[in-house]
Amino acid sequence: MSFNNLDTLYRQVIMDHYKNPRNKGxxxxxxxxxxxxxxxxxxRIHLTLKVHDGVVIDAKFExxxxxxxxxxxxxxxxxxxxKNLSDALKLSQIFSNMMQGKEYDEDIDxxxxxxxxxxxxxxxxxxxxxxxxxxMEKGLNEQNK
Numbered sequence: 756m757s758f759n760n761l762d763t764l765y766r767q768v769i770m771d772h773y774k775n776p777r778n779k780g781x782x783x784x785x786x787x788x789x790x791x792x793x794x795x796x797x798x799r800i801h802l803t804l805k806v807h808d809g810v811v812i813d814a815k816f817e818x819x820x821x822x823x824x825x826x827x828x829x830x831x832x833x834x835x836x837x838k839n840l841s842d843a844l845k846l847s848q849i850f851s852n853m854m855q856g857k858e859y860d861e862d863i864d865x866x867x868x869x870x871x872x873x874x875x876x877x878x879x880x881x882x883x884x885x886x887x888x889x890x891m892e893k894g895l896n897e898q899n900k
Contacts, residue, residue, distance in 0.1 A: 765873060769826045786803040789804075789894040800887050803815050827885070835891065854875050
């Protein structure tokens with residue numbers, strides 16, 4: 756597939772998650788709640804996670820922001836459901852490396868998340884893409900204490 760076709764496909768995936776977000780909403784009852792924002796651009800996220808026996812059994816988000824921020828939150832909530840805490844945090848580290856243009860284990864199937872790899876070419880947008888992931892890390896790290 757040519758670079759232009761791949762770029763178009765990735766844009767379509769990002770816009771699909773932005774216009775049709777997965778896991779939008781709030782979890783009630785014994786959920787981990789994290790609120791974060793990016794003061795640089797105004798993106799904000801309210802993330803709720805349900806963890807049981809060391810496994811993320813559900814994740815939902817609400818927020819406002821650009822297409823990169825909101826689609827990343829949608830992709831992240833899909834990706835971490837069913838993962839144990841260490842695997843969810845490892846996935847977050849892989850995503851962080853991808854956003855910084857660092858090497859990462861490309862054998863791991865990132866699914867739709869891979870569509871965000873081009874964000875690393877736009878340093879001002881990296882914080883948009885990583886906002887939900889930082890919120891997830893904060894919530895899971897606090898859960899581990």
